[in-house]
């Protein structure tokens with residue numbers, strides 16, 4: 142395999158740091174070309190010293206000088222600002238861009254990376270939620286593969302290898318989050334700390350709250366639609382609290398394929414880097430005898446209304462998923478800051494979906510305008 146030069150957008154986060162572990166374990170296969178972060182300069186500097194990338198970018202421009210000073214002894218270029226993150230992906234020496242930034246901030250760098258013909262290892266699902274149609278069209282136009290990193294989509298992608306026949310259904314598994322068995326009255330008073338306790342995965346704060354509210358699964362339904370070209374009716378969600386089956390595909394002859402393993406994001410990250418090959422790892426193996434039962438339940442969309450909102454946003458199409466995403470980013474931040482309660486997140490999102498300006502055939506400019514306008518609208522609805 143030719144050594145791949147990798148740019149990690151969001152190297153200081155949960156996905157970013159695990160990607161660096163994968164790269165470090167396979168020095169003959171991968172090298173780090175670019176690292177980016179938003180504010181975490183200490184970790185970014187430590188990573189840059191250790192992995193010696195060609196360039197680093199710090200999103201917060203006020204922190205540029207501190208990073209530049211710390212790395213002045215090394216042949217590492219230092220840039221700052223969100224525009225620099227968008228532009229760095231154009232570097233000729235990059236083969237693969239791992240999009241591991243959180244939220245809407247991943248959109249513009251991903252667009253630029255596709256236009257620069259880089260292979261995309263896509264962790265940042267919000268990119269496909271906000272602008273799935275545009276991103277899919279761009280990737281086809283530029284003949285750029287988008288390889289999923291999200292565990293469910295990596296599972297589906299792995300199930301589809303070698304299959305030429307049509308998909309009947311994709312079945313996304315969901316852990317159910319920390320509140321699977323919490324009644325709706327108790328949900329009114331759950332705290333940030335309660336919601337940040339994911340049963341199976343250790344992840345960044347924003348996606349952990351999305352998992353607790355099941356917006357993560359809603360986003361993953363939209364992500365699956367664009368990645369695998371299926372209709373909303375072909376996407377089922379099933380609660381599987383053990384997170385051992387990462388997702389499944391049913392074919393037209395009724396056969397179902399599942400991808401399984403212990404919950405560890407390093408596997409989907411590595412597979413996105415090595416596809417179509419598989420590379421030996423020392424990751425802990427699943428032992429079926431440790432599990433006397435694997436269980437499956439119907440999601441409760443009365444309790445977790447976000448999942449229903451995601452299906453509704455797909456039904457409406459246009460900029461509605463972009464509206465959903467922007468509203469969600471604002472309410473999650475407000476919940477994390479203790480400004481609103483857990484159930485208020487869905488109440489506010491519902492109001493925003495009714496009030497925001499709908500655009501049936503959005504351009505990139507429309508997505509940008511929608512994101513800005515919806516953030517303002519959502520903020521005004523938070524007491």
Ligand SMILES: NC(=O)C1=CN([C@@H]2O[C@H](COP(=O)(O)OP(=O)(O)OC[C@H]3O[C@@H](n4cnc5c(N)ncnc54)[C@H](OP(=O)(O)O)[C@@H]3O)[C@@H](O)[C@H]2O)C=CC1
Nearest residue numbers: 151153154155156178179180181242243246264265344345
């Ligand atoms: N964590 C996981 O297991 C999984 C994550 N994903 C998806 O991957 C993405 C990353 O998630 P995760 O790693 O958990 O998130 P984290 O919050 O742990 O990390 C986010 C990274 O993005 C950077 N970042 C945040 N905001 C900005 C911004 N405005 N501009 C530039 N950089 C920014 C952060 O920098 P800094 O440290 O400086 O703030 C950090 O490096 C998300 O889209 C998530 O949904 C998907 C599946 C699983």
Ligand SMILES: CC(=O)[C@@H](O)[C@H](O)COP(=O)(O)O
Nearest residue numbers: 291292315316317318352357
């Ligand atoms: C690891 C990963 O892919 C997450 O998206 C995870 O799936 C979250 O778990 P939930 O199933 O609880 O949303």
Ligand SMILES: [Mn+2]
Nearest residue numbers: 291292293361
């Ligand atoms: Mn996932």
